[in-house]
Amino acid sequence: MKSEKVNLVEKLSLFSDYWNPRLVAELNGQHVKLVKLKGEFVWHHHDDEDELFYVLKGQLKMEYRDRTEILNEGELIVVPKGVEHRPVADEEVHIMLFEPASTINTGTTESGLTRDKIESI
Amino acid sequence: MKSEKVNLVEKLSLFSDYWNPRLVAELNGQHVKLVKLKGEFVWHHHDDEDELFYVLKGQLKMEYRDRTEILNEGELIVVPKGVEHRPVADEEVHIMLFEPASTINTGTTESGLTRDKIESI
Numbered sequence: 001m002k003s004e005k006v007n008l009v010e011k012l013s014l015f016s017d018y019w020n021p022r023l024v025a026e027l028n029g030q031h032v033k034l035v036k037l038k039g040e041f042v043w044h045h046h047d048d049e050d051e052l053f054y055v056l057k058g059q060l061k062m063e064y065r066d067r068t069e070i071l072n073e074g075e076l077i078v079v080p081k082g083v084e085h086r087p088v089a090d091e092e093v094h095i096m097l098f099e100p101a102s103t104i105n106t107g108t109t110e111s112g113l114t115r116d117k118i119e120s121i
Numbered sequence: 122m123k124s125e126k127v128n129l130v131e132k133l134s135l136f137s138d139y140w141n142p143r144l145v146a147e148l149n150g151q152h153v154k155l156v157k158l159k160g161e162f163v164w165h166h167h168d169d170e171d172e173l174f175y176v177l178k179g180q181l182k183m184e185y186r187d188r189t190e191i192l193n194e195g196e197l198i199v200v201p202k203g204v205e206h207r208p209v210a211d212e213e214v215h216i217m218l219f220e221p222a223s224t225i226n227t228g229t230t231e232s233g234l235t236r237d238k239i240e241s242i
């Protein structure tokens with residue numbers, strides 16, 4: 001458990017790969033992660049975890065099966081458990097995630113993009 | 122449970138009072154709140170809740186009994202449960218809080234600043 005401050009821009013400078021979340025803080029069984037996105041992710045859902053996406057930089061398209069939400073810097077969205085979604089980033093996007101420690105990035109969908117070990121930075 | 126996006130600047134424009142957190146999202150039993158701070162809060166701790174402060178605007182001093190952390194925009198800190206702390210803002214600061222739904226702003230300290238009913242905006 002950290003009680004020192006975390007500078008998000010500094011943490012974001014430590015990696016450049018896409019779709020590979022890094023852990024920057026944890027509290028109450030929840031993880032705070034940073035991730036860089038570019039391109040289209042896989043359609044997936046999480047059986048048991050709601051997931052929060054907060055846009056730090058760029059524009060995120062959160063696709064649902066019936067609509068798309070466009071999020072710009074300073075906007076967040078909660079994707080409830082069970083809801084199929086696909087994050088899409090036409091250009092590079094920086095995201096802060098807030099979700100239970102148990103969350104797998106691709107949910108119940110197995111993919112080459114699945115990251116089941118999360119590096120702490 | 123919301124699945125539409127939340128614009129933080131827009132939400133922050135809806136209130137101007139200090140030390141009175143507003144609920145903007147919830148997930149996994151956790152609350153996402155916005156709060157404006159100015160001046161000195163009360164010393165307090167939370168018995169059961171870790172608390173995350175993320176600085177959206179301004180500068181926050183997080184005082185612990187043995188040191189002070191200075192947080193600027195884009196920085197966050199997790200205050201672990203049981204740890205006495207006092208947020209201080211020399212000038213107005215805008216904060217996003219992540220914490221369990223059970224969290225009372227003044228922890229175990231009763232005060233005129235205690236807000237046990239949180240408005241959703």
